[in-house]
Amino acid sequence: MTQPKALGIINEVRKAIVGKDTVVCKVLMAIIAGGHILLEDNPGVGKTTMALAFSRAMSMKFSRVQFTPETMPSDVVGYSVPGAEGGKLEYRPGAIMCHLFLADEINRTSAKTQSALLEAMEEGQVTVDGVSRRLPRPYTVIATQNPLGTAGTQPLPESQLDRFMLRLSIGYPTTEQEIDILRQTEDKRPLENIRAAATLEEVAQMRAEAASVHVADDLYKYVADLCTATREDPALRLGASPRAGQALIRACRASAWMGGRDYIVPADIHLLFYDVMGHRVVPEPRARLSGSDARSVLEGTLSKVPAPKLLR
Numbered sequence: 001m002t003q004p005k006a007l008g009i010i011n012e013v014r015k016a017i018v019g020k021d022t023v024v025c026k027v028l029m030a031i032i033a034g035g036h037i038l039l040e041d042n043p044g045v046g047k048t049t050m051a052l053a054f055s056r057a058m059s060m061k062f063s064r065v066q067f068t069p070e071t072m073p074s075d076v077v078g079y080s081v082p083g084a085e086g087g088k089l090e091y092r093p094g095a096i097m098c099h100l101f102l103a104d105e106i107n108r109t110s111a112k113t114q115s116a117l118l119e120a121m122e123e124g125q126v127t128v129d130g131v132s133r134r135l136p137r138p139y140t141v142i143a144t145q146n147p148l149g150t151a152g153t154q155p156l157p158e159s160q161l162d163r164f165m166l167r168l169s170i171g172y173p174t175t176e177q178e179i180d181i182l183r184q185t186e187d188k189r190p191l192e193n194i195r196a197a198a199t200l201e202e203v204a205q206m207r208a209e210a211a212s213v214h215v216a217d218d219l220y221k222y223v224a225d226l227c228t229a230t231r232e233d234p235a236l237r238l239g240a241s242p243r244a245g246q247a248l249i250r251a252c253r254a255s256a257w258m259g260g261r262d263y264i265v266p267a268d269i270h271l272l273f274y275d276v277m278g279h280r281v282v283p284e285p286r287a288r289l290s291g292s293d294a295r296s297v298l299e300g301t302l303s304k305v306p307a308p309k310l311l312r
Contacts, residue, residue, distance in 0.1 A: 005206060006032070006258045008197035012057035016049050016190040019177035023170050025258070026275060027054060027142075031203075032210050033254040035165025035247060036121050036141040038156075038279065045170045047144040049191065051102040054142075056194040058203050060099035061136065067109035073116035077126040089129060096120050099136050099200065103143035107154055114160055117141065121163040138203050158238065158282070165247045166272070167279040210257040215249060215264055218308035223248055223269065225305050230281055235297045238282035248276045266307040274298050 006028060013024050027050065030037045039047040048064070055062035065076060078094030095101065096117070106114060119125060121141055125132050143164070145156070161167075173181060184190055198206070223245050231239030252268035259268075278294050287297065 003206075003258055003260060005198050005202060009054070009057045012194045012197045013050070013053040015193050016053040017046055017170075018180045018184065019173055020046070020050075020170055023168050024050070026166060026168055026272070029251055029254040029258060029272070030166045031058070031138075031140050032206050032257065033165060033247075033250040034138070034140075034207055034211075035250060036143070036163060038161070038164040038167040039142065039144045039170065040147065040167055041144070041169045041171065043146060045172060047170060048102065048104060050170070051100065051142040051144075052191055053194055055100040056191065057197045058100075059196045059199050060138070060140075060203075062100050062102070063095040063098035064102040064104055065095045066104045067106050067113065069109060071109045071113050073113050076113065076116045077120070078128055080129045080131075091128060091131070091133070094126070096126060097133075097135065099139055101139075101141050103141060105145060106143040107145040107156060109154070111154060111157065114154075114156060117143075118160060118163065138200065138207060158280075161279045162241055162243055164279065165251055166275045168275060206257070210254045211250075213253040213256045213262055213264060215253070216308075219264060219266070219269070220249070222266065222305070222308055226269075226273070226277075226301060229301045229305050230277065230298070233297060233301065235284055235287040235292055235300075236281050237284045238280075240277050240280050244277055244280045248272060251276055265310060269307075270302065273302060 009028060010021070010024055014021065017024055027037055031054065039050070041047055051064075052062060054060070065071065074094065076094050076096050078092050078097065080089040080091055083090050101120075103117060119127060120135060120139075124137070124139055125134050127133075227240040227242070227245045230236055233239065248269065249264075251272045252264040255268040255271060256262070256264040274295055277298055281294050281298065283292060283294055283297055
């Protein structure tokens with residue numbers, strides 16, 4: 001049974017996002033797990049709308065930066081200016097000082113500006129002129145990017161991709177779903193109908209409850225075995241990092257909590273394995289030439305590594 005608060009948030013987001021319940025649930029899992037989300041998809045499928053919908057449903061202060069080649073790190077993290085009397089420097093907050101930060105089309109800006117997000121995503125703080133400042137809690141980054149190969153884009157480095165808990169794709173709607181979208185948006189703005197289903201205090205409580213979900217030793221070993229298998233797979237040039245295994249456990253805890261359980265099961269791992277690992281592994285060139293991609297290699301990993309059996 002889905003947790004009532006989680007279900008309330010999902011139902012509010014569904015007012016603006018039609019027919020994408022799986023993606024909506026996974027985004028909520030990442031937020032509850034304290035992770036960050038990379039939405040990689042074509043323009044116009046609802047990436048920005050989804051971020052806005054979650055911020056409203058979860059009472060989060062929202063901020064957005066539309067990344068371009070001219071965007072500077074100070075636009076994101078802020079900057080210091082001399083005080084009114086030319087004395088002590090005063091901090092001018094950047095857009096990142098919020099609860100839910102939308103980095104829109106993050107792959108259209110420079111590597112220098114992309115890197116400005118690293119400290120915020122990993123440590124929950126920003127440092128300007130040697131002074132570190134904590135970000136508001138709870139805090140989540142949702143970044144969007146167009147598929148690689150689009151003119152004017154710069155791929156994110158592996159070190160930054162590793163900071164995203166999940167990489168997801170919304171995808172195009174079916175014909176029936178698109179008809180519903182057209183009906184709902186004609187002379188209407190669905191985002192205006194979204195109401196807060198949880199307060200910030202309740203979001204913090206959800207995170208605390210999810211973090212306490214039990215993980216059996218066999219499941220810790222299973223995740224470790226899966227990560228090791230990716231590092232030893234000759235089809236992969238780069239395997240999963242230890243951070244990837246940690247992210248998978250955290251995401252699975254949120255999945256179990258949303259499902260009304262206080263323990264995770266192998267099904268949680270299978271549900272989220274590709275979303276957590278797909279952007280963290282890099283296939284060998286020869287594997288790509290033979291038609292393999294990250295998903296097919298990781299599907300092979302899941303089939304080769306035996307899952308532990310649950311005891312009644």
